[in-house]
Amino acid sequence: MSTAVDSNPSSEPVMMPAPQQKRAMPGWARGMLWAVVAIGVLSTTSYLTGMNTLTSSNTAQTALRLALPILLAGLGGLWAERSGVINIGLEGMMILGTWGAAWGAYYGGVWVGLLAAIAFGALGGLLHAVATVTFNVNHIVSGVAINLLGLGVAKYLATLVFEPLSGNPRQSPPVPKFETYSATGLSDWLGGLEDAQRVVLSDVAGLVRGLITQVSPLAMIAILLVPLSYVVLWRTRFGLRLRSCGENPVAAESLGINVYGYKYSALAISGGLAGMGGASLVLLPGGADYLENQTNGRGYIGLAAMIFGNWRPGGLLGGAALFGYSDGLQLAGGGQAVLALCYAAVLLLGVIVVIQLIRRKWIAAALGVVGAGILYFIYWSNDELPRDLIPYTPHFVTIIVLAVAAQRLRPPKAIGARYRRGEGD
Structure with missing residues (x-):
């Protein structure tokens, strides 16, 4: 409350109500709103272009499978970077996870394979911690070294273990896969609604059906790890202390926090999550057994998804869904479907332009x-995209998304900074 006093000293002070600040929309509400907008854009594009693949259950199912390694790698990056350590080495930790998953699954079954993948990934994370936390090696240099080391170690172990079994040093013998489960009654009902080809309703039915049909336990665990990471990092004492190490490690140490211990813990968890991402490439139905270079840059895309999500689990989930969808679409629909995605991007940019105009951000709107004009020209001037470019759709999406998201990023303040124990004394 503020007090306004009249110029007459004998007058009584008048109490004026303080202006009320507008409450910002919660992050989960913004995420739901953008999800509704995205579904509306895809539904409209599917209707206008006649490309039903955009919202088919097959596309959604494939997108979920392809988004899982990106989501898990991004969660690994989130844990590491919230503690102040840049983790470029996610790719190498995923590679170690792919080998560990195949080795463990071949000898002990899928759950042993998953645990082995987590263990091998965590070892990569701890090695990164030794280099960056204990010896203060530059985080980027250490991460690149982990990527090269992971590739080399996996290649050596595959030659040592898998070549006598399969005759091929670059591939494992067949390994067991996770079982899948479906909500049968609901899935059948949604399938009938999808086949009816009703505007919007059939599109929503196709997307939802793809997410509840043939779902593996690993997919359920990965999705549950998103809210779990939020609760642990933002709602527990452990998470608060870990994040304080990424914001101001000197101040954290002055409060009695073991900064080294929290950074080591974060990187072990980070590597374990990246290893799970590697396991999803090997142990999920529809995926291949262990292959050399199987990750194909997904660790870097996971890092991009984390940055797109502004170092928050909810935003990271949206980024992983975007990259997984673009990858799944090019597999399910080919060049014409990817070209239709350009049309959808035009419509989405139209929504964003209107929002920027309302906010009076003229440069962003321009x-x-x-x-939007460039993307519409690409759509209008081509009947189908070149086949050689289609497999790189997720990589193009990565570049575009990072360019757009760079305007609103807020990384941890001490990310990448070198720290030595006792600096606060």
Whole structure:
């Protein structure tokens, strides 16, 4: 409350109500709103272009499978970077996870394979911790070294273990896969609604059906890890202390926090999650057994999804869904479906331009108009994209998304900073 006093000294002070600040929309509400917008854009594009693949259950099912390694790698990056350590080595930790998953599953079954993948990934994370936390090696240099080391170690172990079994040093023998489960009654009902080809309803039915049909336990665990990571990092004492190490490690140490211990813990968890991401490439139905270079840059895409999500679990989930969807679409629908995705991007940019105009951000609105014009020209001037470019759709999406998201990023303040115990004394 503020007090306004009249110029007459004998007058009584008048109490004026303080202006009320507008409450920001919760992050989960914004995420739900953008999800509704995305579904509306895809439904409209499917209707206008006649490309039903955009919202088919097959596309959604494939997208979920392909989004899992990106989601798990991004969660690994989130844990590491919230503690102040840049983890470029996610790719190498995923590679170690792929080998560990195949080795463990071949000898002990899928659950042993998953545990082995987590263990091998965690070893990579701890090695990164030794280099960056104990010896203060540059985080980028250490991460690149982990990627090279992971590739080399996996290749050596595959030659040592798998070549006598399969005759091929670059591939494992067949390994067991996770069982899948479906909500049969609901899935059948949604399938009938999808086949009816009703505008919006059939599109929503196709997307939802793909997410509840042939779902593996690993997929359920990965999705549950998103809210669990939020609760642990933002709602527990352990998470608060870990994040304080990424914001101001000197101040954290002055409060009695073991900064080294929290950074080591974060990197072990980070590596374990990345190893789980590698396991999802080997142990999920529809995926291949262990293959050399199987990750194909997904560790880097996971890092991009984390940055897109602004170092928050909910935003990371959205980024992983975007990259997984673009990858699944090019597998399910080919060049024409990817071209239709350009049309959907034009519509989405139109929504964003309107929002920027309402906010009076003229430059951002102008850039959105230019981007929409370029994408519409690509859509209008081509019947189908070149086949050689289609497999790189997720990588193009990564570059575009990072360019757009760079304007609103807020990383941890001490991320990548070197720290030595006792600096606060």
